[in-house]
Amino acid sequence: MFPWLLLALSVFAHPGTGVSPAVPPRHMDSLLDILDALESPARGGSPGTAVALGRGLGVCSTPGCRAVLGEPPGTPERPPVVTPGQWQLLTELLRHDPATPELGAVLAPDGSTVALGPLLAGIEVGLRSGGVGQPLPTLDPPADPLLAVTIAEALGTSFLLARGADNNATALGPDGCWDDVENPQNYTLRGPPSPVPDPVAIGAMDGVILGARLAREPLPVAELLRGYYRTGNGSETWRPPSSYRRRDFGALVGRERLEKEVAAVLGLLRTLLPIPELLRDVGTQEVATVARWAAREFSERYVGLRGHLHPIVPAECPAIVPRCLWGARPYRGTPSPLRPPLGSVFLHHTLEPARPCRTFGACARAMRDMQRFHQDTRGWDDIGYSFVVGSDGYLYEGRGWHWVGAHTKGYNTRGFGVGIVGDFTATLPDPDTLALVRDQLLPCAVRSGHVRPDFTLRGHRQLGHTDCPGNALFQEIQSWPGFQGTPVAPGLG
Structure with a gap:
């Protein structure tokens, strides 16, 4: 068992007993059980309830995300509809740690590992764009809020870090493995970590796809996720929509648009005070170079190439389990x-x-x-x-x-x-x-x-x-x- 998990278990043990509550597995089903409880109208819930709770627990803690979605509310207490074990799981998954972003991930029914931070941030942008909750702010310089909170800031940060590192530094990946796919608890990366390991990239693509859908048609988050990942229906009639994420993300966000939005969010970060350490002494031309590099590498690895001279072509390599x-x-x-x-x-x-x-x-x-x-x-x-x-x-x-x-x-x-x-x-x-x-x-x-x-x-x-x-x-x-x-x-x- 990982040291961080031992620490979390000690912190969340029942007072006076030293016994930890039963923590559900890190599976999408577990998250959906929590969302069902939070969104139940009979219990006073709504589509925005889970998103607001996620923000309070740390989903949006980076400077760019806060610039888009605002400062998070105070640290929430456990809602009565959520069990102590579910609350422990949710708190562990949504507490943001830039050094280990893969820890906030769950195993989805399609076999992919999805980081919840960018997924839920994209969902919040979609809900607010669709009229649920407070309107989104007007950003100056202009940037797409949905791309900013899901992938653009993460990509810009990762490639800024990689540009000054040694030749072995990586800005994307790797993938990883669960200790037990039937009862997933611990996820371990299979190589040197980057700020955008595969679960973050997958969560970001899903956040963009689902956020764009919610902007058109707000609906309960649990319903949205259940249909997208096809959780719990046991059907083998057709593939779940989540298995087409690379194609669908590529249709929404071409390489040129991704490059533009990475540059835009880095420009937005340069206007914040204090200026993030990574962007000090970084000029406009270097921002453009990093954005071009990041968009090219991400598109080739996860999506495929799309330029004004090229049609969409398949991803560089298919996803391998x-x-x-x-x-x-x-x-x-x-x-x-x-x-x-x-x-x-x-x-x-x-x-x-x-x-x-x-x-x-x-x-x-x-x-x-x-x-x-x-x-x-x-x-x-x-x-x-x-x-x-x-x-x-x-x-x-x-x-x-x-x-x-x-x-x-x-x-x-x-x-x-x-x-x-x-x-x-x-x-x-x-x-x-x-x-x-x-x-x-x-x-x-x-x-x-x-x-x-x-x-x-x-x-x-x-x-x-x-x-x-x-x-x-x-x-x-x-x-x-x-x-x-x-x-x-x-x-x-």
Whole structure:
């Protein structure tokens, strides 16, 4: 357990007993339970109740956010409708610490980790823009309030810090892993931290998308979040809207607009007294340079490129769910390293499970089942595929970019094996899943140096006695860039 959590538990223990209240897991469901209680009309709640409470607990504590939303109210007391355990969780999540922004994050049903600070700040801007609560101030110099409180200030600050640091400094990322996806309590980053780790970037994109929606149509925050993340309905009929956050954020905020707003919020910060330390002796030209750099890097990493000469194109690389998040067992033995760039990508279907997985929970279970089968029944060291593609919008890390797989006998050292969850003998994956592989994964593999630009794409059946990747999918990939080779007659495997 982390030292900060031990401290929090000691502070919030029941007086006189030394026993801590039962703290719910750091999951979106837990937050929604709290919001339901706070927003219940029968209990005197409203859509603005939760937002005001969040502000009092520290959601908006940076200079730029305060300039937009105003000074926070006094520290609130626990509302009677919230249990002591829920109050402890809420207080821990919303207490802002610039050094560890990832601590204020929850695990969402789509498998993403969402920082609540930028999410709730964007929601407050949306509600106030839609007429709920006090009107927003007019900013001078002008800046978009929604972008200022979600991503623009965070990006500007992060890249200002990175510009004067050593070459190993990072201004974005990394991602991380939860200790237990069924009962998430602790989240650990997988590399050197930045002011904008992945949960902050995700929370910011969600805050922009949902804030823009609330500006058009105010509604209860719990209802908004439940529909966006599809919490608790158990449906696998379609992907949750949150899985399209990169596309939807890119449609709302192009790279040029993001650059403009980062420069605008840095200009706003320079008018504050006292001037933030980071901006002292920073001229207008340097602000413009930092804004351009920040917008370019964020767009390429999380959104895709959009300029006046370019249409929207897919994100630099698709979102990858790491092994630790889907619950992988350890690798057995010692993995053999690959020697990139490799010349081939081999496409498979999993056959079992036969149905495409459309939620994080279903895809994570499929990954664990496949790994168990590959290790326990087939006797392999690990799940055989390099990556597995779900129909939930995510790529799942198998052996990954660095280790030899067990996917295409005789060719495992020559290429990456990509499996799509489902049986595609007679039907195709949905168009979005096909596009994830064709338009994002394959270009990403080339740009990142893992695959040669002149790579060949083949179906598994071309290299062995098997029907894989299914007749329908095999016919589809013959029109994809990189496909090569005369189809081999399928066998019986």
